Amino acid sequence: MPDRLVVVGASLAGLRAVEAARRAEFAGAITLIGAEPHAPYDRPPLSKEFLTERGEPTYLRDERSLRDELDVDLRLGTAAESLRPQDGTVVAGGEEISYTGLVIATGAAARPLAGAPDLAGVYTLRTLDDARAIRAALGPGVRIVVIGAGFIGSEIACSAGATGAEVTVVEAAPVPLAAAVGERMGTALAALHERNGTQLRCGVPVTGIEGERRVEAVALDDGTRIPADVVIVGVGATPETGWLAGSGVKVDDGVVCDETLGTGLPGVYAAGDVARWPNPLFGETMRLEHWTTAAEQGALAARNAIAPEAARPCSTVPYFWSDWYDSRIQFVGVPTADEVRVVAGDPDSDSFLALYRRGERVIGALGLNRRREVMKLRAMIGKHASWDDALGVS
Numbered sequence: 001m002p003d004r005l006v007v008v009g010a011s012l013a014g015l016r017a018v019e020a021a022r023r024a025e026f027a028g029a030i031t032l033i034g035a036e037p038h039a040p041y042d043r044p045p046l047s048k049e050f051l052t053e054r055g056e057p058t059y060l061r062d063e064r065s066l067r068d069e070l071d072v073d074l075r076l077g078t079a080a081e082s083l084r085p086q087d088g089t090v091v092a093g094g095e096e097i098s099y100t101g102l103v104i105a106t107g108a109a110a111r112p113l114a115g116a117p118d119l120a121g122v123y124t125l126r127t128l129d130d131a132r133a134i135r136a137a138l139g140p141g142v143r144i145v146v147i148g149a150g151f152i153g154s155e156i157a158c159s160a161g162a163t164g165a166e167v168t169v170v171e172a173a174p175v176p177l178a179a180a181v182g183e184r185m186g187t188a189l190a191a192l193h194e195r196n197g198t199q200l201r202c203g204v205p206v207t208g209i210e211g212e213r214r215v216e217a218v219a220l221d222d223g224t225r226i227p228a229d230v231v232i233v234g235v236g237a238t239p240e241t242g243w244l245a246g247s248g249v250k251v252d253d254g255v256v257c258d259e260t261l262g263t264g265l266p267g268v269y270a271a272g273d274v275a276r277w278p279n280p281l282f283g284e285t286m287r288l289e290h291w292t293t294a295a296e297q298g299a300l301a302a303r304n305a306i307a308p309e310a311a312r313p314c315s316t317v318p319y320f321w322s323d324w325y326d327s328r329i330q331f332v333g334v335p336t337a338d339e340v341r342v343v344a345g346d347p348d349s350d351s352f353l354a355l356y357r358r359g360e361r362v363i364g365a366l367g368l369n370r371r372r373e374v375m376k377l378r379a380m381i382g383k384h385a386s387w388d389d390a391l392g393v394s
Contacts, residue, residue, distance in 0.1 A: 003028030005306055006090050006097055008080045009105030009240075010034025011043065012291065013272030015060055016298030017103045017305075022070050026306045028100070030072050033092045035106075037077035038128055039063050044291055046131040047152050048323050051138060051159035057128055080106065083247035085265045101305030104244070104255055104263070104270040105298055108237035108289060113147060113206065121215040122231045125156060137230045140164030145218045145228040147206055149176035149190065151322040151329075153234030157198050158324050160232075167198050168226055170218065172205040182335045185354055185366050188347035189329060195350075196325045237289060239274045252276065254287040259313035261301045269305045271297035281315045281382065282334055282363065290320040317382045328371060332378040333364030344370065344394035355390050362390035 005021050007014045010032050018032055034040075042058040050057060066072045078093040083104075089096045110124035123134050134156070138144070142165040146157045149171035161167045177186035193200040201220070208219040209231055218226045239254040249263050250256040254276035261269045261277055270277075272294035276287040296316055304311040322329045327350055337356035345352030345368070353373050356364030362385050367374035373393050380390060 003100045003306070004031065004098055005029070005101045005103070005302065006031045006033065006099035007103045007105060007302070008033045008090060008092070009103075009107055009272070009274070010036065010040050010074075010076060011105065011107055011272070011294070012040065012060065013105035013107070013294040013298035013301075014103065015040040016295045017105060017271060017302035018066070018070055018072055020299035020302040021306055024303055024306060026302075028306075030070070031075065031097055031099075032066065032072050033075045033078055033080055033090070033097070035077070035079040036127060036129075039066070039076065041128055046128065047125055047155040048159055050131050051135050051156065052162045057131075080243045083244055083249065083268075085248055085268060088267075099267065101267045101302075101308075102269070103298070103301045103305055104249070104268065104274060105272045105294075105301070106240040106243070106274050108239045108273040110233070111236045111238050113209065113233045113235060116209045116233070117211070119209065119211045119215045120213060121211070121229060122209060122233065124233050125152060126237065134230075134232060138163040138165050141166065143227055143229045144168070144232065145170060145226050145230070146232045146234060147218070148234035148236070149173075149193075149200060149202065150234060150236070151177070151180070151320070153232070154189075154193070154324055155322060156232050156234060157193065158196070161196070161198055165230075169193060169198060169200045170204060170206060170220065170226070171200070171202045174203040176200075176202060180335060181331055181366050182337070182340050182356075184340055185335075185347070188352070189324075189368070191348065192324050192327060192350075237273065239287070241274060259315075260304050260311040261297060261314050262304065262308070262311065267305055267308065269301040271301035275301075277314055279315065279318075280313050281317065284334065284336075286318070288318050288320075290318060292319045317378050319378055327369055330367045330371065330374040331364065332374055333362075333381045335364055337363060343391060344373070353394055355387075357387045360387050361385070362387050365390070 040060040080092045082091045110126040146169045175186045204220045210217045255270040257277040339357040351369040353370045354366045365377040
């Protein structure tokens with residue numbers, strides 16, 4: 001059988017997989033399968049400027065480029081239905097598609113609020129179509145309740161406020177973003193909302209979304225009822241792995257991979273939001289929903305799939321950024337530290353840099369409007385820099 005690389009998932013990780021295979025001079029057939037009808041587009045702007053502007057999304061490549069320049073058999077609007085590794089086939093759109101190498105890059109789906117009724121005016125944000133629906137609902141005086149003060153929920157709140165909407169953010173945890181940056185720094189970032197006039201209520205779980213046909217209010221467990229014209233649920237995402245049932249691929253909050261992103265099945269690798277793998281740089285198992293990780297893993301998974309005898313481990317320093325109001329938040333590394341120290345600026349201001357120490361090694365850095373220092377620290381963390389060396393960056 002001729003070589004064929006099949007990539008399931010036509011977002012960033014899947015696109016980078018296709019591009020990397022061609023850059024590696026893979027001359028076999030490539031099939032790219034995407035459940036959405038759209039060509040690959042950039043997701044981060046969907047919760048930011050896309051909600052406040054009337055332009056089109058940023059497409060990473062158009063269909064013509066994929067088909068003509070990369071010689072891709074493109075299957076958009078076609079969801080994968082099952083994987084049959086014993087036959088070396090993926091079933092999608094009712095058709096069996098054979099592969100010699102496979103990259104699973106199906107990403108994750110927005111998690112709905114458990115028990116919430118199906119009412120008009122209640123949204124989640126994951127896809128371009130979701131973003132278009134939310135954008136149409138925003139405007140001056142619209143009462144918005146955002147459930148979840150994580151990065152996506154906070155970005156949506158910032159964007160909604162910029163349209164003149166009245167925004168309240170509700171977070172069940174006492175401190176937002178504690179898992180991502182630690183409690184102390186989560187408190188510092190949450191203060192950005194207060195300084196910019198966004199109401200933030202923490203430690204108050206939602207008990208219900210009320211309304212007849214359309215949402216009218218959000219009820220909290222302290223008895224508060226917040227009137228709402230629009231509710232946006234941002235309580236996390238769930239890896240898209242349902243289509244892998246019965247395939248033999250191990251699933252545990254994502255596709256379980258080895259250090260090379262291999263699933264243990266011949267020629268089958270995973271990348272992006274759906275992949276859970278042991279990162280040898282930190283000795284930790286991770287599943288990251290970050291733009292940079294998706295791009296890096298997509299390329300690596302494809303190279304490993306087409307040349308498994310030379311498979312390389314995925315050893316990377318996690319990196320994400322988030323734009324709130326007029327500020328850029330950046331985090332590199334991991335937050336589980338023995339010490340977190342602010343080494344420049346003030347957490348009560350609009351500019352600071354915090355370092356995360358584990359033993360004698362720097363393992364993370366958080367910057368608010370500190371772009372240059374954070375990116376320098378990412379490189380240092382990747383080289384196992386000492387704590388003392390990192391202190392010299394500021």
